[in-house]
Amino acid sequence: MSASDFFRVAAHTKTSTQLSGLPSRGLAIVAQYFQYDRFLTLLQKQRYQTCFDVYGNNTIEWSSAQKERYASFVDQLKKTMASHGQFGLIQMEGNSALYPDQYRIYSEIAKLDLVRTVCETGFNAGHSALMWLNGKPNTVLYSFDIAKHSYVMPMVRVMKSLFPGRLHFTPGDSTESLPHFIKKNPHVNCDLVVIDGGHSGIVPKLDFENLKKMVIPGSLHMLLIDDLPSSNSVIKNMWNEKLRSKEAEDLFHCQRMGQEKYGKGFTIGKFLFYR
Numbered sequence: 001m002s003a004s005d006f007f008r009v010a011a012h013t014k015t016s017t018q019l020s021g022l023p024s025r026g027l028a029i030v031a032q033y034f035q036y037d038r039f040l041t042l043l044q045k046q047r048y049q050t051c052f053d054v055y056g057n058n059t060i061e062w063s064s065a066q067k068e069r070y071a072s073f074v075d076q077l078k079k080t081m082a083s084h085g086q087f088g089l090i091q092m093e094g095n096s097a098l099y100p101d102q103y104r105i106y107s108e109i110a111k112l113d114l115v116r117t118v119c120e121t122g123f124n125a126g127h128s129a130l131m132w133l134n135g136k137p138n139t140v141l142y143s144f145d146i147a148k149h150s151y152v153m154p155m156v157r158v159m160k161s162l163f164p165g166r167l168h169f170t171p172g173d174s175t176e177s178l179p180h181f182i183k184k185n186p187h188v189n190c191d192l193v194v195i196d197g198g199h200s201g202i203v204p205k206l207d208f209e210n211l212k213k214m215v216i217p218g219s220l221h222m223l224l225i226d227d228l229p230s231s232n233s234v235i236k237n238m239w240n241e242k243l244r245s246k247e248a249e250d251l252f253h254c255q256r257m258g259q260e261k262y263g264k265g266f267t268i269g270k271f272l273f274y275r
């Protein structure tokens with residue numbers, strides 16, 4: 001985060017430039033900026049070897065109510081997997097909970113005041129969705145998933161019952177569902193964008209470009225890309241192209257502990273709108 005970012009945020013807050021007393025919305029946005037800046041400073045503090053090094057332990061700091069919701073999610077997930085697979089042995093696609101060090105950082109991101117509307121491609125069984133919704137009481141999530149796994153829709157229902165009115169799920173291939181959604185819902189603006197849906201072909205690039213349209217240019221926001229760094233050349237090439245063309249900026253990335261050999265982790269960045 002640079003000083004110029006701050007002024008863009010201030011400029012975006014139409015009233016924040018009025019010196020005769022900042023209105024509360026302006027003040028709230030300035031406070032969000034400083035909180036986010038502190039968080040990024042923590043992440044960027046030193047050259048971390050792994051995501052684990054950021055916090056040094058993987059204990060998520062949650063209240064007892066948050067822990068209970070998580071336990072309920074895990075319980076419902078077990079039941080769902082058991083009823084949709086052979087004696088619960090159904091193969092589940094990769095998810096963020098497999099990496100406690102990454103998941104721990106997700107839990108801190110979800111607590112940030114700026115994170116109120118999350119837009120994510122890739123729901124799968126709902127592990128990252130659980131993080132975003134469990135972080136604070138008012139966060140809403142717009143989630144897009146092709147729903148090809150039999151457990152996806154049952155888990156969407158589980159999440160909707162755990163977080164009433166806060167999960168908006170759109171099934172379908174995100175390369176088609178996102179443009180359609182944006183057209184029908186121009187008022188939905190995201191402040192945390194998560195790209196973790198299709199990992200091949202044109203999907204990551206189109207997810208980036210479509211989700212960018214859901215962010216107010218110059219607003220305080222965060223872009224999170226899973227599996228980057230990665231051995232997946234599709235995501236790597238997409239991100240390098242977006243950095244080269246100055247459509248995005250890389251703010252932080254780390255490698256998951258145990259996966260250093262493969263160079264796998266996740267990235268935090270932001271969209272750039274002014275070229």
Ligand SMILES: C[S@@+](CC[C@H](N)C(=O)[O-])C[C@H]1O[C@@H](n2cnc3c(N)ncnc32)[C@H](O)[C@@H]1O
Binds near residue numbers: 122124127149174175
């Ligand atoms: C890696 S998983 C998401 C994991 C989840 N974000 C988490 O951390 O728990 C990717 C999900 O994206 C879905 N997917 C794959 N291609 C897609 C596409 N073109 N559009 C939408 N979703 C897609 C997969 O079926 C899977 O459910």
